[in-house]
Amino acid sequence: MRIGSVPYLNAKPLVAWFDTPEGQRSGFTVVYEVPSRLAQMVQTGEVACAMVSSIELFRHTDWEAVPHIAIASTGRVLSVRLFSKLPVERVRSVALDVSSLTSAALVQVLFSRRWGTQPDYLPAAPDLEAMLCEADAALLIGDQGMLAREQGLTVLDLGEEWHRWTGLPFVWALWLGRAGQLTAQVQDALLSARQWGLQHIPQIARSEAQRLGIPDDLVRHYLCDIMQYHTTPAHEEGLARFVKECQQLGLVPVAQG
Secondary structure, three states, X not given: OEEEEOOOHHHHHXXXXXXXXXXXXXXXXXXXXXXXXXXXXXXHOOOOOXXXXXXXXXXXXXXXXXXXXXXXXXXXXXXXXXXEOOOHHHOOEEEEEOOOOHHHHHHHHHHHHHOOOOOEEEEEOOXXXXXXXXXXXXXXXXXXXXXXXXXXXXXXXXXXXXXXXXXXOEEEEEEEEEOOOOOHHHHHHHHHHHHHHHHOHHHHHHHHHHXXXXXXXXXXXXXXXXXXXXOOHHHHHHHHHHHHHHHHOOOOOOOOO
C-alpha cells in the first residue's frame, strides 16, 4: 500500500520507520512529493493517504484526518518563511512557492488580516533569487525555507507571526485520506511510525544533518524543540481559527449546515 509524505526534514520522524526492516514488513511504501502534488495523489487514489497540507481537509468534503498526529508548531517554525526586499507594509507583490498549499494560504491571511494589505500573488518555482526578481517578497517552505540566505532581506517566520497575532499553535500538515481509506491498519501503522520516530530523533538528526549539510545540533533542535507531532485542544483551536480566517478570504468553502 502506498502512502505519501513531503520530502522535508520536518516529516522524517513520522515516516523514517517505514525504511527500517520492521517498517518494510508492514506492507507500506512511502512516496515523497511536495504538498501540492500529494493533494492531487490523494484525490486520484494514487496513495491511500498522505501527510499533506492541513488546509486540504477543508477543501474536500470526503477527506478525513488521522486523529492525534500532525506536523505543528507553537511560535517560530524556522522552515516556513517570507523573504522580502521591503518592509512588510510596503510589499505589493509576493511570489508563492508552488509546492505550498497551507503556507500559501497563511501568507494571504497574514497580509490581509494582520498587516492590512492586499498584495498581488504570483505562483513561482521555489528559487529565491528568481522569485525576488519578479516580486517584492517570496514564500519558501520546507528545507529551502530553512536554509535560504537572509542577507539584505527582511525575513519573517510565519509560525512566529501567526502566534504573535493569535496566541495559538499552527497545524501545518495532517495525515489525510479519502473517506474509507484510513483503515485501522493504516492508522496503526502511522502511529507505530510516529512512536518509533520520536524514540529515534538523535539517529534521524544525524542522518538528516549529513543529507542537508547542516549542523547536527540545529537539526536536533528543530525536531525536538520546534516541531510538534501530537495534537492538543490548543492545536485544534489554532486549526479552527485558521480555517475561519481562510473562509473569510474565500480560500476554502464555508461549511454548510
